[in-house]
Amino acid sequence: MKTITTPGLLRLILFPLLAGIMGLNLAHAQQVEQVDTEPTLATLQKYSEKGADTCLKCHDEDSEFPVLNIFKTKHAMAADTRTPFGGLQCESCHGPAVNNEWMQGDQPEDGHTVNKVKDGEQRPPMLNFGLKSKQPVAAQNRMCLGCHQGNTHIGWQGSQHENSDISCASCHKIHTPHDPVLDRVKQPEVCYQCHQQQRAEFYKPSTHPLRFGQLSCSDCHASHGSAGSTLLNKPTLNQTCFSCHAEKRGPFLWEHAPAAEDCSLCHTPHGSIHPALLKKRAPLLCQQCHSQRGHPSVALTASGLTGSNPSRLLLLGSCTNCHSQVHGSNHPSGVKMMR
Amino acid sequence: MKKTTYRLNSALGRIVLILTLPLCSLSAADIPEDVDTSRWNCKNCEFEEGLSGSFSLGLGTVSDESFKFGEYNALYQDGAFPIADAELRYRGEEADYLNLKLQDLALDSRVLEIDGGQQGNYRLMLNYQQLSHAISNSAQTPYRGSGSDTLVLPAGWVDAGATSGMTQLDASLRDLELKTQRNRLEFGAAYIPHSEWETALKVRQEIREGSKRSTGSFFFNSAQLIEPVDYVTNELDVSATYTTREWQSRVAYYASVFTNHNESLSWDNAYNPLTAGADEGQLALPPDNQFHQLQFSTGYQMSRATRFNAELAVGRMEQDEDLLAASLNPNRVVLLPRTSANAQVDTTTLNLQMNSRISEQLNVKAAYRYNDHDNQTPSELFDWITTDTFSAVARTNLPYSFTDNELDLSADYRFSQRTKLSAGYQHKIKQRTNQEVDETSEDSLWGKLSYRSDNDIDWLIKAEHAQRDASGYNLVAQTDPSQSLLMRKYNLADRVREAGSISASFNPNESSTLSLSVDLAQDDYSDSLVGLTESNEIHYNLDSSFILSESTSLHDFAGREVIKSHQAGSQTFSVADWFALNRDTTDSFGVGLKHLLMENKLELGADLVLMHARGEIRIENTANFPDLETNLETLKFYASYQLRENMTVNAAYWYERYDAKDWALDNIDVDTLSSVIGFGETVPDYSVQALMVSLRYKF
Structure with a gap:
């Protein structure tokens, strides 16, 4: 059982801060009330x-x-x-x-309608969407949010994508029966438009199977916003990983501290040149944390690759040749992850 | 000819923003009373009705067997395979609909998706997906019973102190195939009892079967073993969402119940027992466990400019598998303090966020994140046996708990439609139990400038500086043998992080893009004498796609990634006396071309991707490790010709070549290591061609 307290510093900062924002908001709300009473375009046109x-x-x-x-x-x-x-x-x-008159500053008259644009005439501005839209991204997205604000979109506002001025139409195609971003096979290409580094990573020898259409980005990520730091589907990174790797969830009798805390301490999710999506090879990966007297602290050099007695500490699974239960062990004698 | 032009400037932006505000708060059906829709006949609206769909039948062939080529695409065997895909759509007048999709029907990667209901009222889904993971087909083992929970040596096996003395080893070897298959069946339902409410239910069962690598040891003698995989994971997700213009809330319950049909894997000791009775070993396999979580999310639009979001998730992880015996060695019997794991972790995450647009230019955001992982597993003293061989000094199991408190403050200031400056501060405190550091505290500052230049190039420049301080590093008393006093584990250590990126992207039109980016990050653990002392990475990426003509498009990408780290060790257990460098470099390049011919009836395309990866390991003042290398070349040609309006013939040719050098596996035979019976696997090296031809009929 642990004894952990909420740091006082955060309480000191957080609550006055939220109160301050509330105050600003109230002041702004009064300002907005005034704007609300002004005529808007919706009341001016037909x-x-x-x-x-x-x-x-x-x-x-x-x-x-x-x-x-x-x-x-x-x-x-x-x-x-x-x-x-x-x-x-x-x-x-x-x-x-x-209509034209309105754009030139005159209010439209009752009964004004949209007419076909004649040859040579420029289309009167209206709300359109996408990369080449001249309308602000916030205005485009607000239209979509009018209907799509619930469910998994609750966290959109304030999310990383929203803060980065990503419009809904940057990812979604509306006038098509098959929106690519909703298709498991085609979705990654949509995401790679911005996330180019991840595209390259999925060609590495050890990776999750996005390249073959078995998984998509949204199997792990909530692109419309989530509580986690990298838009993950679940509240924490480990919970996200456990949704497919439940066998590693435990909790085990003998926990391996980094595995219980954060899978990404040893693994990289999108691709690695090392097996099992590891960040680096054992034994050096393990020796970043294990320095006990004896074999964990020994420098394992290339001399152990060859010769009459190649090193079991380097080759094949290296440390895992014996310590195979790296995600934790439920064996009473599994304290060193060997059972 | 009269030509009217419009000035699209920030004033218009504001106008449109105002325009959209009242609209966005309308649901689509909320037709304002003053809008006369009596003549909105929609006579040109070509609503989809009735049944439509398509099916594809064809044949494919793979030139060579390769588990690496077919690692995830189920094409791991050579020879012919049928192609069978189908899609069915039904649309009714009353918003009733049905979608059916069948994919890869004849392969281990088959998918079935059925989705139907009445839009706006209810929805039913049934999905079935198979995910195949081909791991290896070059392994060999002397053990019998692969795939079961008991591995035995063949009759006549001769124990030895080292693999070289195992006279029956070669004769006993059997070929193995390591692969797993996930079969997922999912049922989903959603019901909308009222326009403001939506309820949903999802039930999923995944059966995962097959075998994978493991190892088992008797002190320092070990063997690679086949671990059986026979898992069932049942998941339940129930949610109810309430949505109004100002307030959206969602309450959800999630349960995940994992069952492993094998609780242990036992195997015969192939070596001379180091102590009497150490003839058989036993590994605990992943235990049955459960996770339950209740989650509440809400968003409240406090005003037009300010929004508040909150999310609370409270969960519990439980695992109470009966404990195995501490040893199968009849001479090493110990009493356990309890008979089952009795493991439990309570999880709580809370996220509060307020986002406010103070003015047209200024947006501020404050967020607080709390994450608690409270491990309530009883901590007791366990007598234990080292690898079924020796009695060991009793140890106490350490239930690790941790708590994160994080505060994020940020602000965006938009100088103009083209320029936005963002900056933020993050303060994060992480507290841990039973580890060397009780508390780490990290402060981060970041800035971001996004700017659209006059020539419509979007620039994005980001920079971050973070400093993490540990409250004090103290050895964990219960750890035996103890760590070097100089060790600083990198997730607990003092750290200074510098990160930055610059990117430029240009969109000459909706279908053409050109972007370049450079990202770099450096972590400095300068207070760590042993352990990770420095790591940095840099990524260069180029990506472009162009419409070359009305019928031709081109896309390409190129990237280089370098991940480098330094670490130190101490084999004298006094000062840092060895230093290692890891450097992984990955280069990737891809280009694709698509061309339409014959009035768009014929589509031709090609995609080429090249990837080269190199892993360097250097231990200072010693001979270099050979480089780890991987080369991948994959080339795809595809063609699609429309024979008739409803019939298309598709053809694809796929060539892929892969080779790798890996000193951990290259030329390591079953008995190369004196104290590890290996699988004798070879490093994947393949050159595979696949040809696929199919006919698609659309109705």
């Missing part, structure tokens, strides 16, 4: 007269921006009133388009 039919006049399969595949997606399920096509159709997400 939606189209014919809904999606207006858009689809141009956005067919031959256009530069074809959209008809939206009708093969969950978003275009009219009978599901939560979806865009159960509501304001295209304008559910893209918003009511803005």
